[in-house]
Amino acid sequence: MLAETLAALRPADPRAIADARAHQDRLTKPRGSLGALEEVAVRLAGAAGVSPPPMPEPAALAIFAADHGVHARGVTPWPQEVTVQMVHNFLAEGAVANAFAAQIGASVTVVDVGIAADLPDDARLVKRKIAYGTADLSRGPAMSGEEAVRALEAGIGVARDLVASGARCLITGDMGIANTTASAALIAAFTGRDPAAVTGLGTGVTEETHARKIAVVREALQVNGILMEGRPDPHGLKLQEAARVLAAVGGFEHAAIAGFILGGAAARVPVILDGVIAGAAALAAAALSPAAVDHCVAGHRSAEPGHSAALEHLGLRPLVDLELRLGEGTGGLLAHPLVCAAVRVMHEVATFDSAGVTEKHM
Ligand SMILES: O=C(O)c1ccc[n+]([C@@H]2O[C@H](COP(=O)([O-])O)[C@@H](O)[C@H]2O)c1
Ligand SMILES: Cc1cc2nc[nH]c2cc1C
Numbered sequence: 001m002l003a004e005t006l007a008a009l010r011p012a013d014p015r016a017i018a019d020a021r022a023h024q025d026r027l028t029k030p031r032g033s034l035g036a037l038e039e040v041a042v043r044l045a046g047a048a049g050v051s052p053p054p055m056p057e058p059a060a061l062a063i064f065a066a067d068h069g070v071h072a073r074g075v076t077p078w079p080q081e082v083t084v085q086m087v088h089n090f091l092a093e094g095a096v097a098n099a100f101a102a103q104i105g106a107s108v109t110v111v112d113v114g115i116a117a118d119l120p121d122d123a124r125l126v127k128r129k130i131a132y133g134t135a136d137l138s139r140g141p142a143m144s145g146e147e148a149v150r151a152l153e154a155g156i157g158v159a160r161d162l163v164a165s166g167a168r169c170l171i172t173g174d175m176g177i178a179n180t181t182a183s184a185a186l187i188a189a190f191t192g193r194d195p196a197a198v199t200g201l202g203t204g205v206t207e208e209t210h211a212r213k214i215a216v217v218r219e220a221l222q223v224n225g226i227l228m229e230g231r232p233d234p235h236g237l238k239l240q241e242a243a244r245v246l247a248a249v250g251g252f253e254h255a256a257i258a259g260f261i262l263g264g265a266a267a268r269v270p271v272i273l274d275g276v277i278a279g280a281a282a283l284a285a286a287a288l289s290p291a292a293v294d295h296c297v298a299g300h301r302s303a304e305p306g307h308s309a310a311l312e313h314l315g316l317r318p319l320v321d322l323e324l325r326l327g328e329g330t331g332g333l334l335a336h337p338l339v340c341a342a343v344r345v346m347h348e349v350a351t352f353d354s355a356g357v358t359e360k361h362m
Pocket of ligand 1: 075076077078174175176177178179180181201202203204274275276277302303304307324325326327328
């Protein structure tokens, strides 16, 4: 399924991009006056391979939830059971992600890819548990290569199912206590930045815990033989090595989100990325297939420093910058109306010719 998805994935279509740019310039507005929104519409045209691109609705949020062996290293102030407790909250529609999804009419799918607890059968929960949490990434690989592929394929499967049931925009979400540590390790590994520059406060740690968290990320890279020298370029990483890095220091939700991105991209359905966890997963997806990035929109910029590093490396500009650091898909959901507005302009705004508006002289 992974190989098939990677083979199906196409980069942005340059002709659709050129058509979209030309169309933008004929609309009744001064050229470039919609700023970054014009680029969003052009980007979606390139991704879809047609201009104007289809309206990116309805939107579907998938929240991938998992636990982390590195929790034992004291990298977060929250107990591990908050992961499963928040999953119950998502299913009861009591979380911020549910409120934001309701605001834009997005569906919410919750996926267990590695929670360290059993969950009851529930029609709204997709059960794709790989294991009861990853192993501690600071002592050795967090997961085996085979587990990483299963998690990637779980994400691909969720993307396929959502697209098959009518979703025309996918939004990434995550839940996993301690997952900002794995995110920092992935970002350091894929961008070559120093752990101190990409490890943040997560859910809100003390200075002492932050220092320990940085040391744990450093250990993880060393133990797993991930060298920081030479700033590895994810576009240049061999597929095998990209998968090895993901398995060594990622979480099951990172791998599943990477698969979700690849699945959306292969179906030419745009994927709005949420915060630092999605940014780390997108680096892994880009290392597996650089063309995947062409199908992504950065929903927002998280307060986590590693997120800015990941976005810079991916060449993505975040649409919303409100210092959010919640996860769950909240920043991606907030950006969805902006993405829709950008595309609606392409469908509905009159051209200078059609509206009889005179163009500027000089
Ligand atoms: O999305 C973000 O950028 C983000 C930033 C900080 C924390 N989080 C969320 O907080 C949890 C991980 O935080 P921590 O401190 O336990 O590593 C996890 O459930 C994430 O969804 C998310
Ligand atoms: C309460 C809580 C809600 C969250 N949502 C995503 N990550 C979270 C972490 C915590 C701790």
